[in-house]
Amino acid sequence: MKNLILIGMPGAGKSTVGVVLAKQQGYHFVDSDLVIQEQTGLLLHEIIEQQGDDGFRQVENRINADLAVKHSVIATGGSVIYGREAMQHLKKIGVVIYLKLSCESIAARLGDLRKRGITLREGQTLQQLYDERVPLYERYADITVDCENKSIREIVAEIAARLPK
Template identity: 30%
Template sequence: MTETLENAPAPACGTKPKVVLVGPPGAGKSTIGRRLSRALNVPLVDSDALIEEERGIPCGEVFESLGEPDFRRLEAKKVAEALNTHGVVSLGGGAVVTPAVRELLADQTVVWIDITVEEGVRRTSGNDSRPVLQAADPYDRYRQILQEREEFYREVADFRVVSDRKPPAGLVADILNFLESL
């Protein structure tokens, strides 16, 4: 069954983002998004930042206070809002688990920024603002997250880059080359 977004704006005609970035926590979506938006001379919209702006607290705290189901509903509404921009859109790592978000991404240009378990844990370890990653064994938890979400990243992505194998400038160059090929 597909989840619907009540009262969420559909992306308006002519305002399709240049590119949407998806990927697991710590993959570099924010870093790559900032560099890509500068290179394309367009704004960067981060769905997590929209949630934080609305609620006035860090995204991880919103997740903890609402619980995952309500957080994912709020996140889907903010993704729909972000997709109304013409620029680079960066989504939270788990946004793709929501069927309605995947539907919204169906007609977008989506880049999956991937990462290995080892590098993902290195980049996110000790980060209390990511409650979804809190576990006794961070490697096992990160591996589990990747396994749960990989099919969704693969489903929505038009292009995939692995962020622990290249510096950000190289990743941005790869993404720009991909966008130019469209």
């Protein structure tokens, strides 16, 4: 089977679900944010501070477009959907799974947005960012899983049941 690529808002549980899903499927686990940090030698918020949101997205797009992994669950950064090359590559090498959660639930899970490496434009609210991203997540998703009020185990079971055979 191809890779399994998790997309969704920061705080949706991509990394947490990804680790459990990888164990269940017998896959490797790759966190693309960690790959970005390894390749740049910088934390995500440091890249944003030094290069701005657009610079960060260029780095994120380039590194995700070059991911060469097999038999892996890939947890992506929430802004990966802005990178056309990255998303074309990811769709080619795997099944894209959107972990959907309401903006209210996302807000409740997130602390300091900047420390999480979240790219917000000047004056942009989390709700505005959410409204901007959701159509992109939906466009790229092969499978959408509503994660509202579900445990990690329930989410992983739903993903496993919906994977192409």
